[in-house]
Structure formats: C-alpha cells, structure tokens
Amino acid sequence: xxxxFDDSYFMRKxxxxxxxAFEKGEIPxxxxxxxxxxxxxxGHNLTELLNxxxxxxxxxxxxxxxxxxxxxxxxxCTMYVTLEPCQMCAGALYWSQISNLVFAATDPDxxxxxxGTRLHPKTKVTSGIMxxxxxxxxxxxxxxKRNLN
Amino acid sequence: xxxxFDDSYFMRKxxxxxxxAFEKGEIPxxxxxxxxxxxxxxGHNLTELLNxxxxxxxxxxxxxxxxxxxxxxxxxCTMYVTLEPCQMCAGALYWSQISNLVFAATDPDxxxxxxGTRLHPKTKVTSGIMxxxxxxxxxxxxxxKRNLN
Numbered sequence: 001x002x003x004x005f006d007d008s009y010f011m012r013k014x015x016x017x018x019x020x021a022f023e024k025g026e027i028p029x030x031x032x033x034x035x036x037x038x039x040x041x042x043g044h045n046l047t048e049l050l051n052x053x054x055x056x057x058x059x060x061x062x063x064x065x066x067x068x069x070x071x072x073x074x075x076x077c078t079m080y081v082t083l084e085p086c087q088m089c090a091g092a093l094y095w096s097q098i099s100n101l102v103f104a105a106t107d108p109d110x111x112x113x114x115x116g117t118r119l120h121p122k123t124k125v126t127s128g129i130m131x132x133x134x135x136x137x138x139x140x141x142x143x144x145k146r147n148l149n
Numbered sequence: 150x151x152x153x154f155d156d157s158y159f160m161r162k163x164x165x166x167x168x169x170a171f172e173k174g175e176i177p178x179x180x181x182x183x184x185x186x187x188x189x190x191x192g193h194n195l196t197e198l199l200n201x202x203x204x205x206x207x208x209x210x211x212x213x214x215x216x217x218x219x220x221x222x223x224x225x226c227t228m229y230v231t232l233e234p235c236q237m238c239a240g241a242l243y244w245s246q247i248s249n250l251v252f253a254a255t256d257p258d259x260x261x262x263x264x265g266t267r268l269h270p271k272t273k274v275t276s277g278i279m280x281x282x283x284x285x286x287x288x289x290x291x292x293x294k295r296n297l298n
Binding site: 048072 | 203211241243245
C-alpha cells in the first residue's frame with residue numbers, strides 16, 4: 001500500500017491548524033509549508049492573542065520554514081493555506097520566491113487577487129482545494145462571534 | 150527654548166536605525182513609530198541576519214509598537230521609514246490602521262505605490278522627508294556591495 005500525499009492531504013493538515021485558531025477565538029486560518037512531501041512548518045492565525053496584525057498564519061509559517069531550511073528563500077516549497085492570502089502575506093510570499101501556493105477558500109474582499117498584490121513570477125497558484133470545508137469553518141466562526149456579541 | 154520635534158527630527162532617528170542595518174551588512178532601511186511626539190518603537194532591516202524575508206524594519210516596528218500600546222491597532226501613530234514600504238509592509242500597515250506614514254526615499258521598482266498596494270483609507274501619507282540622505286545611504290550600500298563581490 002502506498003500512502004497518498006496529495007493536495008487534499010496537506011490542506012487537511014492546514015485545516016487542523018485553522019481549527020486550533022478557531023478554538024482560541026481567532027479567525028480560523030491555518031497553514032502548512034511542505035517540501036519533498038514533508039511538512040516543515042505549521043501555523044495558525046494569532047492576531048488577537050498576540051495583539052499583532054502581522055501574526056497571520058502565513059507570516060509565522062514563512063519565518064518557521066526559512067528557519068527550518070536555514071535560508072530565507074522557500075524555493076521548492078508549497079504553502080497550503082485555508083484562505084486566500086491578504087496583501088501582506090502575498091507580499092511576504094513574493095519575497096520568499098515560494099514555488100507553489102495552494103489555497104482553499106477565496107477572499108473576495110481582502111484577498112491578494114482583488115487587491116492586485118503581485119506574487120513572484122516563479123510562484124504557481126492552485127485554488128479551491130477543500131474550499132467548502134475551509135469556507136464552512138470561517139462561516140461558523142463569524143456566526144458564533146455574531147451571536148456572542 | 151522649545152525643542153522642535155518635526156518630521157525631519159524623527160526621520161533622522163529612522164536614518165540612525167538605517168545606519169545600524171548598514172553596519173550589519175543589511176540593506177539600510179530604518180524606522181521609528183511615534184505617538185504624541187514619543188518614539189514607541191524602532192527597527193531596522195534584519196532579513197539577512199535572521200534569514201527571514203519578513204524581517205523588514207517596518208514589520209518589526211509594527212509588532213513592537215502594538216506591544217507597547219497593548220493593542221494591535223496603531224491609531225494615532227506615525228511611522229517614519231527611510232524607504233517607501235513594499236507590498237508586505239504596506240499590507241501590514243493596512244491592517245494596523247496607522248494614522249500617518251512618512252517615508253524618505255521612493256522605491257520605484259518594488260514600492261507599494263508602483264505595486265498598487267492599498268493602505269487603510271484613514272492613513273495619511275507624506276513622502277520625501279530627508280529623501281536625499283536616505284537615498285545616498287542606500288546608494289552607498291549597493292556600491293560597496295558591488296565592489297565586494
């Protein structure tokens with residue numbers, strides 16, 4: 001039997017991270033960074049707990065992945081993230097020269113595509129992997145938050 | 150006698166930070182964040198030393214200023230930075246809702262204006278303060294770097 005590590009497998013790991021964020025009262029966004037079928041960084045949104053707008057899941061994972069690799073460029077890496085990155089995170093991915101970006105749910109308001117943020121020319125983008133699961137988690141978060149306020 | 154704390158005063162402090170970066174072999178960009186005439190955060194580019202593309206001066210200062218204030222929004226704050234911010238840093242400033250951004254040198258290639266990055270609607274922008282000094286420092290860095298390689 002061969003284990004299949006496909007985009008859905010890794011996006012499921014990113015969704016687990018998003019669930020950790022949810023449990024902490026954070027907007028549920030999670031990420032993993034993968035190289036050669038190995039997860040080298042994980043992260044979830046911590047902007048509220050850390051009181052820091054820069055503490056998006058992707059930013060933490062970029063720093064962690066570079067730390068693991070011992071170099072600041074993420075060539076050969078794939079980022080799996082449950083929500084389309086914002087301007088800041090896409091701008092960080094631009095500098096990282098990451099090879100692949102895979103995201104689940106789209107962000108029609110503040111996503112990098114709507115905002116016109118440029119990724120690195122070498123970065124290939126795949127979207128929609130486990131989109132329904134990621135969107136459902138985000139919707140559940142905002143419904144619960146609305147009901148609490 | 151009254152001490153004058155004007156834009157040039159604070160930009161000079163940002164330039165001091167840029168010089169620290171220069172001495173460490175980093176692209177010389179420096180920043181201070183000010184509220185009520187008080188510097189609450191300083192930073193300089195550390196991408197090489199930290200092996201981290203997210204370690205721009207602005208990102209560190211946004212985190213430090215929020216830490217000082219005990220909240221993630223930088224309302225009432227002014228960031229003085231010696232180079233026009235990139236997409237990532239402008240994207241972080243967007244989330245921070247900072248009141249004022251003052252930068253010295255422009256970055257016609259990778260600056261946020263060329264890239265079309267959106268700042269928060271409440272953020273007022275001033276540019277060109279001590280532009281010559283900031284540009285001269287950057288030029289000196291790249292000339293020295295070229296001669297070393």
